[in-house]
Amino acid sequence: MALEKPYADVPGTTIFDADEARMGYHLNQFCMSLMKAENRDAFHADERGYLDKYPMSEEQKQAVLARDYNKMISLGGNIYFLAKIFASDGLSFQWAAASMTGMSQEEYAQMMLHGGRSPEGNRYKGEQKNG
Amino acid sequence: MARVTAGVTMSHIPAIGRAIDTDNTQSDYWKPLFDGFEFSKSWIADKKPDVIFLVYNDHATAFSLELIPTFGIGCAEKFQIADEGWGPRPVPDAIGHPDLAWHIAQSVIQQDFDLTIINKMHVDHGFSVPLSLMFGQPEAWPVKVIPFPVNVVLYPPPSGRRCYNLGKALRKAIEAFDEDLNVQIWGTGGMSHQLQGPRAGLINKEFDTDFLNRISSDPDGLANIPHVDYVREAGSEGIEMVMWLIMRGALDEKVKEVHRHYHVPASNTAVGHIILENA
Numbered sequence: 001m002a003l004e005k006p007y008a009d010v011p012g013t014t015i016f017d018a019d020e021a022r023m024g025y026h027l028n029q030f031c032m033s034l035m036k037a038e039n040r041d042a043f044h045a046d047e048r049g050y051l052d053k054y055p056m057s058e059e060q061k062q063a064v065l066a067r068d069y070n071k072m073i074s075l076g077g078n079i080y081f082l083a084k085i086f087a088s089d090g091l092s093f094q095w096a097a098a099s100m101t102g103m104s105q106e107e108y109a110q111m112m113l114h115g116g117r118s119p120e121g122n123r124y125k126g127e128q129k130n131g
Numbered sequence: 132m133a134r135v136t137a138g139v140t141m142s143h144i145p146a147i148g149r150a151i152d153t154d155n156t157q158s159d160y161w162k163p164l165f166d167g168f169e170f171s172k173s174w175i176a177d178k179k180p181d182v183i184f185l186v187y188n189d190h191a192t193a194f195s196l197e198l199i200p201t202f203g204i205g206c207a208e209k210f211q212i213a214d215e216g217w218g219p220r221p222v223p224d225a226i227g228h229p230d231l232a233w234h235i236a237q238s239v240i241q242q243d244f245d246l247t248i249i250n251k252m253h254v255d256h257g258f259s260v261p262l263s264l265m266f267g268q269p270e271a272w273p274v275k276v277i278p279f280p281v282n283v284v285l286y287p288p289p290s291g292r293r294c295y296n297l298g299k300a301l302r303k304a305i306e307a308f309d310e311d312l313n314v315q316i317w318g319t320g321g322m323s324h325q326l327q328g329p330r331a332g333l334i335n336k337e338f339d340t341d342f343l344n345r346i347s348s349d350p351d352g353l354a355n356i357p358h359v360d361y362v363r364e365a366g367s368e369g370i371e372m373v374m375w376l377i378m379r380g381a382l383d384e385k386v387k388e389v390h391r392h393y394h395v396p397a398s399n400t401a402v403g404h405i406i407l408e409n410a
Contacts, residue, residue, distance in 0.1 A: 006357075006359040007286075007358070007359050007362050007363075010330075010359075010362055010363050010367075011329070011330055012328045012329035012330030012331075013325065013327070013328050013330050013362065013367050014327065014328055014367075015286045015362065015367060016284065016285055016286055017285075017286040017287070018285075018286075021196060021285055025196055028191070028195070028196050029195060029196060029197075031191070032191065032195040032196075034216055035192070035213070035214055035215065035216055036214070037214070037218070040216070069327075070328060070329070073327055073328060078191065078284060078285075079326045079327040079368075080190040080191040080284055081191045081195075081196075083190070083191070083215070083216065084191075084215070084216040087215065087216030087217045088216050088217075090217075092146065092398065093144075093145060093146065093326060093398055093399060094146070094398045094399055096326070097325075097326050097327070097331035097332060097399045098331070098332075100327060100328055100329060100331050101329055101330075101331050101332060102329060108331075108332060111332055112332055112334075112395075112396040112398070112399065113396065115334055115336065115395055115396075116323075116332050116333060116334025116395060116396060116399075116401070117325075117330065117331075117332040117333045117334065118333075118334075118335075119333060119335045119338070119363075119364060122330055122333060123363050123364070124363075
């Protein structure tokens, strides 16, 4: 029997559950390797070659090379693991979060300064201001 | 006997650590956030705790997908600051309290909470940012610290109810320790925030305010909030607030709120901070 996932109808949100963790295992473990300075250097010197050392799917590797964080999340990546990638690029959590919303960095920063994204219309898939 | 004297909660955003480490706390962006901790710094200088029991979550730093303890207790002599991908924060290592930590581990496991005992662990911003907010930039932390990492990264985290009950077990364990120690329990993380996906940036001031109110007056009610409500109302990472209930469970039923601070935004996150003393 499938696991119950009451969070599946929350818009614009992927919950890192057992299925995601299973799918994203090697992608996330690659991210962990970037916590060592020498690995960060090796990755930035030859990204493709470095990724090929991990048994990730081609789709996962392409998403990393493109720094497509929504795609990485859809392939089992978790934001706290993926943070090692953008940190090694010298980028912040706010940069990464903005990149996933379709807003510009400036628009996103302004939204946060004005109190953030409202939960109104963002609680359930299919609501007016969906995700 | 050891005594639990107070509880402190606060968010633990990495950008706060960065602002402290780069002497940027007085900028227009950060000053309102740090001003809310001025009271707290003098309060803790006055209270002089011997030990902080620091409930936090590891952010895929010490724990990768290789090993994921739901509740861990740091029993080591010392905990090094982790390199999270941009080099370790320039803050002191934390000195543990192995005698108390081992005592708590044995006592709490005998109360049916199966803790993972950790004797080697690097600690990340979830642990170091709260210390920086409360103590500033000392050469050594003026207190011993027992790290208590809780899994909130891989779904499902422990329920709010389990966290609240665990707090009660911790209280019993600490009070059965023979040495006379002033122990504070800190519950960190939160408040509303979502760091991922098209819904990133979600903030729910109404939910946060209600949570801040009820952490004193109605923790039993808060303990009933299901995970999905945190996700829906407070963002996917807002689920960290279950850790506040561990802190609350370790305090008296009646507590006195001596300080509160709420600020939006710190990077992507609503910052909530509260100090509770046993009444």
